[in-house]
Amino acid sequence: MRFEELVRPTVSHIKEYVPGKSIEEIAKKYGLAPEKIIKLGSNENPLGPSPFAVAAIKEKAGKVNIYPPSDAFELKRAISLYTGYPAGNIVVSGNGMDGILDTVMRIFMSPSAEAIIPIPTFSYYEIATLANGGKPVFVTRGKDFGINAGDILDKVNNNTKLVFICSPNNPSGNILNEEEARKILESVNAIVFIDEAYADFSGTSLIGLVKEYDNLIVGRTFSKAFGLAGMRMGYAVVPEWISREYMKTMTPFSMGVLSLAAGIAALNDREHLNKSIETVKKGRIQLGRGLDGLCKVYPSEANFILIDVSPRTAAEVSESLLKKGIIVRDCTSFRGAGNSLIRITVGTEEQNRKVIGAMVSIL
Numbered sequence: 001m002r003f004e005e006l007v008r009p010t011v012s013h014i015k016e017y018v019p020g021k022s023i024e025e026i027a028k029k030y031g032l033a034p035e036k037i038i039k040l041g042s043n044e045n046p047l048g049p050s051p052f053a054v055a056a057i058k059e060k061a062g063k064v065n066i067y068p069p070s071d072a073f074e075l076k077r078a079i080s081l082y083t084g085y086p087a088g089n090i091v092v093s094g095n096g097m098d099g100i101l102d103t104v105m106r107i108f109m110s111p112s113a114e115a116i117i118p119i120p121t122f123s124y125y126e127i128a129t130l131a132n133g134g135k136p137v138f139v140t141r142g143k144d145f146g147i148n149a150g151d152i153l154d155k156v157n158n159n160t161k162l163v164f165i166c167s168p169n170n171p172s173g174n175i176l177n178e179e180e181a182r183k184i185l186e187s188v189n190a191i192v193f194i195d196e197a198y199a200d201f202s203g204t205s206l207i208g209l210v211k212e213y214d215n216l217i218v219g220r221t222f223s224k225a226f227g228l229a230g231m232r233m234g235y236a237v238v239p240e241w242i243s244r245e246y247m248k249t250m251t252p253f254s255m256g257v258l259s260l261a262a263g264i265a266a267l268n269d270r271e272h273l274n275k276s277i278e279t280v281k282k283g284r285i286q287l288g289r290g291l292d293g294l295c296k297v298y299p300s301e302a303n304f305i306l307i308d309v310s311p312r313t314a315a316e317v318s319e320s321l322l323k324k325g326i327i328v329r330d331c332t333s334f335r336g337a338g339n340s341l342i343r344i345t346v347g348t349e350e351q352n353r354k355v356i357g358a359m360v361s362i363l
């Protein structure tokens with residue numbers, strides 16, 4: 001027997017997630033010194049983690065022989081202060097928001113059920129739907145990647161279980177407005193998952209709607225504004241009934257001892273958080289002004305900007321940037337994105353200046 005035949009057919013058809021490129025990979029490929037490489041391909045925090053989070057990790061390092069508290073209560077209490085929701089409305093994952101998405105899928109997705117996904121967007125919604133036997137149903141976003149509730153509702157049927165909306169959207173950076181969100185929430189017999197991985201940078205959030213709608217989940221992450229991508233921590237604000245289902249289906253002790261300590265310290269360090277957000281807000285303007293006239297720059301509410309380099313291709317322009325030691329995200333692998341979009345993470349002022357300089361010489 002070929003054991004490969006045991007793989008569920010739905011899994012064997014999944015196209016692997018294409019991650020942003022790593023410094024090690026690019027250093028090796030182009031013979032560059034790793035410390036000279038600027039990594040702006042994965043929307044990480046250029047200021048690094050909060051020093052208090054680093055100290056908390058060091059302090060707890062000798063305690064990792066013991067399982068963490070399974071209810072992550074102290075972290076939930078800290079998230080509660082940040083979001084204004086009681087701990088009973090908060091769920092967490094020790095595998096980033098990706099882990100939240102996986103558990104949500106385990107609760108709701110079933111063979112022949114459908115998930116609506118407006119594209120181009122973060123590709124893990126599609127992968128997680130397929131991996132759980134479901135069917136992704138794509139809706140093409142409108143002008144400048146906006147979402148029209150009517151386009152989504154046209155695709156809803158009795159099999160629709162989930163609607164994914166990323167806001168601010170990766171890779172386009174625009175947000176879902178409240179009116180469209182309400183129209184969708186009120187018209188579907190399905191769970192609406194609003195992915196707010198980048199909402200800390202936008203100054204607006206739809207998190208307040210969880211109080212009003214029993215079918216809304218708002219996903220968040222520690223990977224971006226909190227600078228803890230390497231710790232792999234995510235959380236979501238959910239109605240209480242979903243929290244109960246979540247606790248039954250999540251992997252036990254999902255959030256590790258070091259992550260719990262780091263997350264609480266990061267949430268308490270508002271100074272670092274505010275500095276990270278300010279750096280992004282200034283950097284977005286700097287990049288926007290510097291690239292204006294060279295290519296189309298989309299307005300962004302996130303910690304990245306999207307540019308259109310047509311008539312050049314994203315592949316050739318990102319390759320030229322890589323040769324200069326600048327890692328950006330060629331969006332060609334995003335379903336529905338075409339072949340001329342590049343996503344650039346907002347860096348420090350100096351990193352942004354280098355990106356602009358490199359783009360001037362390339363374009």
Ligand SMILES: Cc1ncc(COP(=O)(O)O)c(C=O)c1O
Nearest residue numbers: 096097098122170197221223234
């Ligand atoms: C829109 C969006 N959602 C979720 C994630 C996953 O975040 P995490 O690192 O918390 O798994 C990312 C990561 O880049 C993202 O861009």
